[in-house]
Amino acid sequence: MLSGDVDDKSAQAIGKFVGAQAVITGQFIAAGDAYRFRAQSVHVESAVRKTSTRLDVQNTAKLRRLLAALRNSKTVSRAADYGAAENAAPTTAGAFLDKGLLFAGRGEFDTAIAFFTDAIKLDPNYASAYYNRGNAYSGKGDYDRAIADYTQAIKLDPNLASAYNNRGNAYSDKGDYDRAIADYTQAIKIDPNLAFAYYNRGTAYDDKGDYDRAIADLSQAIKLDPNLAFAYNNRGAAYNSKGDYDRAVTDYTQAIKIDTNDARAYNNRGSAYGNRGDYDRAIADYTQAIKLDPNYAFAYNNRGAAYALKSDYDRAIADCTQATKLDPNLAEAYVIRAAAYGSKGDYDQAAADFSKALGIDPNNADAKQMLEIIRRQGR
Structure with missing residues (x-):
């Protein structure tokens, strides 16, 4: 699938x-x-x-x-x-916070963290400074420090729903979905209209494979904010995982209506079309995703898979080759390319690609099985 x-x-x-x-x-x-x-x-x-x-x-x-x-x-x-505002030297905790927000908005997280830290030094009970420093750490991918800051912000302001929501995001990024769900649930208790908390909890449930709960939460997020394109996108992914491809296509289509430049929605709708066996529509959507994002390795990978399923092995090989150039650790692209080479009778190249895939992902069942078949046949 x-x-x-x-x-x-x-x-x-x-x-x-x-x-x-x-x-x-x-x-x-x-x-x-x-x-x-x-x-x-x-x-x-x-x-x-x-x-x-x-x-x-x-x-x-x-x-x-x-x-x-x-x-x-x-x-x-x-x-x-x-x-003038940007160059003015801050003298109060609030001014340091404003400076930090300015740099955080630009993605200059180290500078932002320094200003938020100065705000905290002046006012150790400044919940917003801890919260925003947590956001900056999260932006850097330093989730442990982000969690520590969100926790302090919550200690200072127990009703800060967004701190629970964002701490949940940090836990989710660490793969700790149970703690993430607990935090999103608390955020929802504090603010039942916080669409993003429902969206995030639904995504965490999806990551755990609990697709029914994921769909329920994402539906509530959409009810609260009908223009939340990525909630449609992620609900479509949950439907796709359940094998309900028609509903998945409907959700991805709605996501595209809201945001016509969403490359992932096109890629995902292509996946749903492909799972329905409609490879031509799948290829058209993958092509649009690539047009919107020429560095989208996964879209090349998926289009390669669709071409392989249509027995167009040369195009499959070309797309998977491009996918591996963009993401050398995309094991699936090597597996698809290996299968295409095998179908063309190039067993040496197929074996090399299956071996490459196993070097990246030693537990890849498809690569293990196919490589063993090739070796048993003495090819």
Whole structure:
């Protein structure tokens, strides 16, 4: 059976606050279960333009402090001056946090971690700083440190649902799906509308092979956020694993409607078509996936498998060769290419590829079986 691929995404919100005769332009930055608003520019107008976003904001003490701080700001201009904000030396824990968020957003995780650490030094009870440093460690693939920081953030703020969610992601990345599921469950208890927690728990169940629970959670994620393309993609993968290829195709198609540039959704729909025996449609989808992502080794691998099943061995060999160039450790590509060589009567090359596959994955049953057959036949 051809297998699919899963993915994940993140989002950022950009917005405007509109006050009486003043337009404050800035950026919402995710920081835990809330957003920090980072002002970029302020200017006064005689009337708010029709194209401006209008928000009715409750007149709270926090809002009054925000407006007072902006009125006293020396950087009031019509153009956003990011450079000044970026180069300004932080002096408070909040300022260090903002700096860290800026660099984390660029993927400069080491620099971000240094700023989050400075924020923690100034305020050891700053849950958001631990949480965001955990995100930066996770971005680096340092899941143990990420888990430690999320745990501290939770200790300081037990209702921080996103910290449970992200700690679950770190456990999942370590392959500890039971702990991941426990954390996602806690995140859902705190915030029953957190679509990403359902999505992540569903993906963890899928990784454990519990496809019915995976489908249930991914369905709930879709109910909460109907535009969550990758939830459709991953639910399709669960259906595909259950052998329900028609539902898998339906879900992958919906994922593609939402995001026409999702190479994995095309690859995965191709897998479902291939499992239904519709190799021409499968090849068309793999080709589109490759067009969107020319370095997608798995799509070359799968298209090679589809060509092999159509007895087009030369194209199968060409695709699997490209897959191994992009990912030299993709054992499956060597197995498919070996089978294609064997079908063409090139048993020496087939044996070499089966041996290569076993060197990468000593437990590959297909490679073991086929190599033994070739050796028994004295080829």
